[in-house]
Amino acid sequence: MKKKKKEEVVEEIKIPDGLYQSFMVPGENKMVVLKDLLTEKDWWILKSRKRETLIVTHDAVKKVADSAKILTDVKYDFKIHPNSSNNYLTVVECTICDGTGRCTTEIGESSRDNLGSRGRQNPVNMAQKRAYDRAVFRHLGITGLLEENELPDEEEQDGMDRLSPDEAKQVAEWVNKIIGAKNKSDLKQVSQSLRTLSTQKVFNDLQLDVLRGLWTKKYATFEKSF
Amino acid sequence: MYYVVYGPKNMPPSKNHSDLGINRFSPSGMMMYESCPKAFYYQVWLGLKLPQPQKHFAFGHAVHNAIGNIYDQKDKETNWEHAERKLAVNTFKSQFKIDAFDINELNWKGEKVYESEHDMQVDYDDMLLDGVKIIESYWDEKEALLAQYGIDLVQLEIPYKGAMKNLVTGIDFEIPLSCRLDALNKDESIVELKTSGQKYDVEEKRKSAQALTYVWVKYQQTGRLMPLTYIVMLKGRKKDRIQVIRYDYKLADLEMFMHRVQAFIDGVKNREFDRGVMNHPMWCECRKFDRELDYVIKTR
Numbered sequence: 471m472k473k474k475k476k477e478e479v480v481e482e483i484k485i486p487d488g489l490y491q492s493f494m495v496p497g498e499n500k501m502v503v504l505k506d507l508l509t510e511k512d513w514w515i516l517k518s519r520k521r522e523t524l525i526v527t528h529d530a531v532k533k534v535a536d537s538a539k540i541l542t543d544v545k546y547d548f549k550i551h552p553n554s555s556n557n558y559l560t561v562v563e564c565t566i567c568d569g570t571g572r573c574t575t576e577i578g579e580s581s582r583d584n585l586g587s588r589g590r591q592n593p594v595n596m597a598q599k600r601a602y603d604r605a606v607f608r609h610l611g612i613t614g615l616l617e618e619n620e621l622p623d624e625e626e627q628d629g630m631d632r633l634s635p636d637e638a639k640q641v642a643e644w645v646n647k648i649i650g651a652k653n654k655s656d657l658k659q660v661s662q663s664l665r666t667l668s669t670q671k672v673f674n675d676l677q678l679d680v681l682r683g684l685w686t687k688k689y690a691t692f693e694k695s696f
Numbered sequence: 697m698y699y700v701v702y703g704p705k706n707m708p709p710s711k712n713h714s715d716l717g718i719n720r721f722s723p724s725g726m727m728m729y730e731s732c733p734k735a736f737y738y739q740v741w742l743g744l745k746l747p748q749p750q751k752h753f754a755f756g757h758a759v760h761n762a763i764g765n766i767y768d769q770k771d772k773e774t775n776w777e778h779a780e781r782k783l784a785v786n787t788f789k790s791q792f793k794i795d796a797f798d799i800n801e802l803n804w805k806g807e808k809v810y811e812s813e814h815d816m817q818v819d820y821d822d823m824l825l826d827g828v829k830i831i832e833s834y835w836d837e838k839e840a841l842l843a844q845y846g847i848d849l850v851q852l853e854i855p856y857k858g859a860m861k862n863l864v865t866g867i868d869f870e871i872p873l874s875c876r877l878d879a880l881n882k883d884e885s886i887v888e889l890k891t892s893g894q895k896y897d898v899e900e901k902r903k904s905a906q907a908l909t910y911v912w913v914k915y916q917q918t919g920r921l922m923p924l925t926y927i928v929m930l931k932g933r934k935k936d937r938i939q940v941i942r943y944d945y946k947l948a949d950l951e952m953f954m955h956r957v958q959a960f961i962d963g964v965k966n967r968e969f970d971r972g973v974m975n976h977p978m979w980c981e982c983r984k985f986d987r988e989l990d991y992v993i994k995t996r
Binding site: 631636642650684 | 717737741742743744745746747967969988989990
């Protein structure tokens with residue numbers, strides 16, 4: 471008996487409100503709506519606890535700029551150069567113009583504080599991209615969008631890195647008990663104490679989660695069942 | 697006692713010095729912070745302890761005691777005329793035991809150092825022999841050290857705990873200082889005894905937080921800027937086993953150091969514990985902790 475192929479379920483992608491914004495192409499009596507110009511690969515939604523943010527790629531911004539007939543002869547002016555004493559702060563002023571002669575200037579900045587691991591190696595490039603993308607959005611009057619380089623590329627956090635330093639400090643004693651356990655018996659004692667702490671709500675859920683994770687990892691080393 | 701905090705992650709830094717997270721300043725802690733804040737975070741700020749082999753600590757401790765024995769044997773009038781080298785060597789041998797070695801020791805890559813007990817014994821024998829040669833070399837050099845550099849140790853392992861005054865502002869720092877000076881000379885100058893696999897960089901070591909802290913301590917105690925001498929006993933060499941470096945610091949050096957201390961305290965207060973980016977060594981302690989503390993998060 472032949473297996474029936476499952477019907478492919480095509481999930482309809484909801485176009486975010488931000489992509490319904492439009493701009494007028496200078497010199498042509500033509501209105502372009504972002505959702506018609508950009509494909510699904512050009513944007514994504516960043517979800518956080520409090521809100522959702524529409525992010526567009528740098529290539530998408532260039533696509534928008536080309537469509538809006540923004541000239542490719544862009545002027546960059548470096549206001550602050552990066553060095554070790556200014557935390558690699560880079561400030562770039564970017565001026566873009568369209569065919570009608572209307573120009574817009576915006577600044578872009580980057581430093582160790584607002585760059586993730588990837589961008590840290592090229593702060594100038596990051597500041598330049600930020601300045602250009604902001605200038606394009608400003609020039610066309612597009613609001614509410616973030617270009618991807620505005621985001622610090624947060625490193626994935628696992629294990630204890632999920633806790634803030636102060637949260638980690640509160641559980642440090644228990645972490646020591648777990649990583650210092652010499653056998654299963656030691657770990658079982660820790661487990662019993664943790665259960666009590668869990669019921670007494672001494673630690674928050676994230677702290678308990680981390681302790682449980684470390685405990686499980688250590689237990690697995692004794693079981694040798696990785 | 698535990699305090700329950702249900703706040704969001706990365707809570708704003710505390711401006712209250714009692715929330716600094718450390719209750720004392722130590723030069724080794726500051727050196728670790730300057731080298732890698734993440735390593736400092738794990739080891740000092742959180743106080744996490746990984747199973748660590750004690751062999752290097754035991755080696756250094758035994759060398760210190762053996763050198764202490766050399767100066768214990770020194771007579772005020774006849775110097776070392778009636779002293780015996782073997783007593784110093786035996787002091788080292790009696791203090792450096794194989795118990796300090798761990799068969800399960802892992803290197804910075806997380807691989808086992810020893811494949812068998814025999815390998816561990818061989819390593820111990822090598823270190824023991826090396827230590828003996830270091831003591832013998834020091835014995836041979838002791839008169840030259842006395843004549844050339846005035847090295848005449850009268851006190852070893854001197855603990856210091858107390859307030860630390862910022863020499864620039866004249867105000868005490870938020871936390872007290874806690875450190876241990878290796879040795880004091882007869883003229884009250886400071887001597888640091890070190891064992892190392894390679895020669896010290898003279899320029900680099902001049903900026904060492906440890907050296908500057910000791911000079912600062914003596915300055916607070918005596919009002920005088922004492923010279924500091926490093927005696928570095930080099931491991932694994934056939935000759936030139938003793939390196940001597942002497943620094944005469946100026947008040948300006950200490951004043952610059954005050955800014956470093958303040959920057960360190962501010963960094964800790966602001967919870968700036970990101971891993972070092974520039975020249976971060978592969979063998980940094982933080983990687984060992986990362987390995988131990990990382991686990992795959994299960995999806996619930």
